[in-house]
Amino acid sequence: MTTGVRRRMGVEERRQQLIGVALELFSSRSPDEVSIDEIAAAAGISRPLVYHYFPGKQSLYEAALRRAADELRARFVEPHEGPLGARLMRVMGRFFDFVEEHGPGFSALMRGGPAAGSAPGPGTPGAPAAGVMIDDVRRAAYEQILDHLGAKNPPPARLDLVVRSWVALAESTALIWLDGRRIPRAELESQLVHDFAALAAVSAAHDDEMAGILVRMLAEEPADGPFGELLARLGTLAARIPAQPSGQDAR
Helix, strand or coil: CCCCCCCCCCHHHHHHHHHHHHHHHHHHCCHHHCCHHHHHHHHCCCHHHHHHHCCCHHHHHHHHHHHHHHHHHHCCCCCCCCCHHHHHHHHHHHHHHHHHHCHHHHHHHHCCCCCCCCCCCCCCCCHHHHHHHHHHHHHHHHHHHHHHCCCCCCCCHHHHHHHHHHHHHHHHHHHHHHCCCCCCHHHHHHHHHHHHHHHHHHHHCCCHHHHHHHHHHHHCCCCCCHHHHHHHHHHHHHHCCCCCCCCCCCC
């Protein structure tokens, strides 16, 4: 019979372990509900040893947020292969994978920390660090979408507005969805991809440059792809609208 010997971790290895443990706890409960004692117990070390690696809960929380932000940023990276609609569907799938895996942690990150909108109390994780990190995630998502569209830098003003609006929409939609999950996730992912095309189409109706971008974007889309599906759905909806008699004002 052999006796297991606990391997001594190096400083960086232990720090990474603590960050992973903290992120897992913050992802299952609101970060302000998680104590240093719980983190220490989950890591199999003493409370004083946690403070040996991190000065306090704030610094550990920020490190966990940084790892979460890095992982979320990576979800928007997509090879430039195939139609844009299919690429956005894959991105939305990975994005909602993250949202499901890190529900409370995702909410805390996107809302700037558990004390968003108010001053955090002593020892409570605060908003500034989370705000900077999520701004980095938003910027990365924005730049990825522009890159997939082959947009110049800086992009046209209307395209800039469309992409920024869509990134904000995906974020707010995910936060609302977490509160009850009343719409099937797959339907929501598809709807968000359709939302991107709809935002682009409305903008194209007001601007020739955006119209050219939209035409190029749709030219490579298959009929059975996400954007083709949206056009079919809109066609079916349009057929249900009663036609107005010629020359008669709609009342």
